[in-house]
Amino acid sequence: RSKASGRNSISFFHPSMQEAADLRIKMENELREAIDQGHFVLNYQAQFGAKNEIIGAEALIRWQHPQKGLIPPVEFIKIAEESRLILQLGRWVIMEACLQIQSWQQNGLIVPRIAINVSSNQFRQSNFVDQIEHSLKVSGITPDCLEIELTEHVVIDNIEDTIEKMKALKALGLSISIDDFGTGYSSLAYLKQLPLNQLKIDKSFVRDISTDPNDAIIVETMIDMAKHLGLTMIAEGVETAEQLAFLKSKGCTGFQGYYFSHPVTADQFAELLSEQSPQVI
Ligand code: C2E
Ligand code: MG
Ligand code: MG
Ligand code: MG
Numbered sequence: 001r002s003k004a005s006g007r008n009s010i011s012f013f014h015p016s017m018q019e020a021a022d023l024r025i026k027m028e029n030e031l032r033e034a035i036d037q038g039h040f041v042l043n044y045q046a047q048f049g050a051k052n053e054i055i056g057a058e059a060l061i062r063w064q065h066p067q068k069g070l071i072p073p074v075e076f077i078k079i080a081e082e083s084r085l086i087l088q089l090g091r092w093v094i095m096e097a098c099l100q101i102q103s104w105q106q107n108g109l110i111v112p113r114i115a116i117n118v119s120s121n122q123f124r125q126s127n128f129v130d131q132i133e134h135s136l137k138v139s140g141i142t143p144d145c146l147e148i149e150l151t152e153h154v155v156i157d158n159i160e161d162t163i164e165k166m167k168a169l170k171a172l173g174l175s176i177s178i179d180d181f182g183t184g185y186s187s188l189a190y191l192k193q194l195p196l197n198q199l200k201i202d203k204s205f206v207r208d209i210s211t212d213p214n215d216a217i218i219v220e221t222m223i224d225m226a227k228h229l230g231l232t233m234i235a236e237g238v239e240t241a242e243q244l245a246f247l248k249s250k251g252c253t254g255f256q257g258y259y260f261s262h263p264v265t266a267d268q269f270a271e272l273l274s275e276q277s278p279q280v281i
Helices: 003-009 015-037 077-082 086-106 120-124 128-139 152-157 159-172 188-193 213-228 241-249 266-276
Strands: 040-048 054-065 069-071 113-117 146-151 175-181 198-201 232-235
Touching: 015 054, 015 077, 015 086, 040 086, 040 266, 054 086, 054 266, 077 086, 086 113, 086 120, 086 128, 086 146, 086 266, 113 175, 120 128, 120 152, 120 159, 128 146, 128 159, 146 152, 152 159, 152 175, 159 175, 159 188, 198 213, 213 232, 213 241
Parallel strands: 054 113, 113 146, 146 175, 175 198, 198 232
Antiparallel strands: 040 054, 054 069
């Protein structure tokens, strides 16, 4: 807008803002359509124990765009959250993971616990626990096959509701993990109230453990704390042998990261599993 337009010339709305808004609406519409057409897929990233054995896996969503190819979650989860499309998408993730576990089991595989990421609006739904129960029932898998990953942000957002839902999930037989641990603001006082199973050390701390003494101390403290709280622990983003050696030397017993395995397709994950425990048929 030009200065010539006089008194009312102060404009807060720049054309680029219009473009951003348009792009967002376009993205939201595309996302809605993709959900209707089932253009999503789950990849699985294995988690490893102290003896390099597979102890679990995390389900990670990808958007299979007909033109743009595979789109990672960083590019659409936020918009899905803000538009509440995450509710539909999240329900799909739960059902898809359960059906996949069932299918693997039907093929004779011994499937470790599969973790599902659950975002804030999704977890806050009054029927969230019912959705889980429904997917368990439809797939016929047992609840101990499933783990729920929540971030600290989600947990402390409404602590009463969180505790109630966590208790219900635990009563069903699921496990609960805190994802990206250390990046939020949850205090020990909060944590000890929660019926948790596991903490996942955020990869931002793991990245520099072998070079940054502060990160090394923070990670060591987290590992000790988890032990004292009786929780298992997974270090995320383990990329090097040095990081792994450090983590092991401090008593960490669970690992996830490119050093071991990238997220892979369901079929590739099945192969990893059958390499680990060859079928005796
Ligand atoms: P997250 O839950 O913390 O998942 C771990 C992310 O770290 C994944 O990224 C994974 O591919 C990546 N990663 C694994 N190992 C390494 C490593 O060694 N180095 C590095 N630099 N990265 C590693 P991805 O798949 O792009 O997912 C990003 C985030 O999107 C997830 O972070 C999670 O917050 C969200 N997300 C993924 N799937 C879902 C879903 O089904 N529902 C919801 N609500 N959120 C999801
Ligand atoms: Mg996660
Ligand atoms: Mg994480
Ligand atoms: Mg994350």
